[in-house]
Amino acid sequence: MTPPKAPDPTRRSERSRQAILTATRELLFEVGYARLTIEAIAARAGVGKQTIYRWWSSKGAVMFDSLLDMSRAEGAELPDTGDVEADLRTVLRAIVDEFNDPVLDGVTRALNTEIQNDPQLSADMRDRLLGPQLEATKDRLRAAQAVGQLAPDLDLSVAVELLFGPPFHRWLLRTAPLTHEYADTIVTMAVRAMRAAPR
Amino acid sequence: MTPPKAPDPTRRSERSRQAILTATRELLFEVGYARLTIEAIAARAGVGKQTIYRWWSSKGAVMFDSLLDMSRAEGAELPDTGDVEADLRTVLRAIVDEFNDPVLDGVTRALNTEIQNDPQLSADMRDRLLGPQLEATKDRLRAAQAVGQLAPDLDLSVAVELLFGPPFHRWLLRTAPLTHEYADTIVTMAVRAMRAAPR
DNA sequence: ATGTCAAGACGAGACGTTCCGACTCGTCAT
DNA sequence: ATGACGAGTCGGAACGTCTCGTCTTGACAT
Numbered sequence: 196m197t198p199p200k201a202p203d204p205t206r207r208s209e210r211s212r213q214a215i216l217t218a219t220r221e222l223l224f225e226v227g228y229a230r231l232t233i234e235a236i237a238a239r240a241g242v243g244k245q246t247i248y249r250w251w252s253s254k255g256a257v258m259f260d261s262l263l264d265m266s267r268a269e270g271a272e273l274p275d276t277g278d279v280e281a282d283l284r285t286v287l288r289a290i291v292d293e294f295n296d297p298v299l300d301g302v303t304r305a306l307n308t309e310i311q312n313d314p315q316l317s318a319d320m321r322d323r324l325l326g327p328q329l330e331a332t333k334d335r336l337r338a339a340q341a342v343g344q345l346a347p348d349l350d351l352s353v354a355v356e357l358l359f360g361p362p363f364h365r366w367l368l369r370t371a372p373l374t375h376e377y378a379d380t381i382v383t384m385a386v387r388a389m390r391a392a393p394r
Numbered sequence: 395m396t397p398p399k400a401p402d403p404t405r406r407s408e409r410s411r412q413a414i415l416t417a418t419r420e421l422l423f424e425v426g427y428a429r430l431t432i433e434a435i436a437a438r439a440g441v442g443k444q445t446i447y448r449w450w451s452s453k454g455a456v457m458f459d460s461l462l463d464m465s466r467a468e469g470a471e472l473p474d475t476g477d478v479e480a481d482l483r484t485v486l487r488a489i490v491d492e493f494n495d496p497v498l499d500g501v502t503r504a505l506n507t508e509i510q511n512d513p514q515l516s517a518d519m520r521d522r523l524l525g526p527q528l529e530a531t532k533d534r535l536r537a538a539q540a541v542g543q544l545a546p547d548l549d550l551s552v553a554v555e556l557l558f559g560p561p562f563h564r565w566l567l568r569t570a571p572l573t574h575e576y577a578d579t580i581v582t583m584a585v586r587a588m589r590a591a592p593r
Numbered sequence: 594a595t596g597t598c599a600a601g602a603c604g605a606g607a608c609g610t611t612c613c614g615a616c617t618c619g620t621c622a623t
Numbered sequence: 624a625t626g627a628c629g630a631g632t633c634g635g636a637a638c639g640t641c642t643c644g645t646c647t648t649g650a651c652a653t
Contacts, residue, residue, distance in 0.1 A: 360559030
């Protein structure tokens with residue numbers, strides 16, 4: 196029983212790594228995730244297929260890393276004007292805009308698709324991409340709690356889902372258009388629910 | 395320019411149709427959607443591949459029809475005990491249970507996946523599978539409005555998303571476990587938001 | 594310090610496999 | 624006789640494994 200002997204990360208070529216992530220991103224935007232192939236990535240990056248298979252377990256993992264690499268150093272902090280409701284409106288409107296952007300829409304749907312049958316990728320997404328965003332939102336809500344704008348015993352995990360769940364639902368199932376007005380309505384109603392005690 | 399001459403539906407073999415839908419369902423449960431192939435369906439159903447390609451446009455379409463065929467005659471009516479909040483708790487708990495059922499979880503995720511890159515299938519899903527469920531919920535909320543339990547000018551489309559969005563978000567992104575207690579919390583908070591006027 | 598050398602990652606691409614979707618048969622029911 | 628049917632063939636795309644020969648790197652000997 197020989198374990199498949201893991202490669203040595205210290206000898207990894209940073210040059211190839213970057214070329215792969217860049218090529219993936221380019222192809223993702225050019226042809227979309229469905230028509231993205233490992234062979235095309237390797238060709239574009241000027242890299243052997245084995246180099247991709249050596250370091251990534253799946254097409255989804257490569258995409259995830261390439262997106263993570265791109266979104267590095269994105270400020271994960273929410274505005275704080277002192278008015279939670281106004282700040283949340285800003286955030287929700289920004290999210291709606293992202294959902295309406297064709298490129299981001301496509302990439303996000305692809306990521307979402309891939310997550311469904313890859314638990315490892317799902318965990319990575321939750322911890323490294325989605326997590327920070329949700330935590331930043333919780334931080335802002337906590338600050339609002341501290342100044343009495345929200346119920347002191349509000350469950351923050353539930354709170355963020357109350358905010359992000361509805362637009363997510365509408366976007367993913369395409370039940371209706373996502374507008375700024377809609378974002379504002381959700382914030383109004385969610386904040387109303389979050390002002391009183393949870394039970 | 396010869397149009398691809400549509401097949402004649404009146405001569406369609408009901409026997410083959412059922413065999414295909416059944417085989418698809420079986421394979422879906424056995425190997426999951428990702429490893430489901432048209433060739434395997436044809437083999438299992440004792441049918442030529444062309445018979446599948448003749449009547450369905452994609453793997454997703456076959457799956458959708460097979461699920462629709464299964465879920466026929468499912469009562470799409472909500473309980474009405476006179477207490478909206480209690481009735482919604484019942485509904486949300488049932489949804490949580492469905493999400494926690496391994497088979498339904500798998501099928502729903504597969505359907506969800508397929509929707510992301512097939513607009514036609516997405517529309518079918520919205521109109522024929524999801525729509526009735528959402529409409530039934532809206533009906534119940536309308537009745538509650540009529541007896542003054544909810545704000546009279548509440549936007550019902552927003553309302554259903556406020557209820558279903560959060561658990562959907564939690565389930566799809568696997569951010570936390572889905573429990574009955576969680577369902578109850580969501581209902582409590584959503585109803586609180588729905589009691590006052592929307593703005 | 595400098596030279597030698599084995600380990601292992603690398604680019605390139607051949608290979609066998611799976612599955613797709615179009616197509617071709619001969620059969621069968623209407 | 625028409626046209627859907629079961630069965631299966633076919634070229635093509637992409638997969639994931641593999642085998643080359645090359646290049647880099649660190650350990651060791653001189």
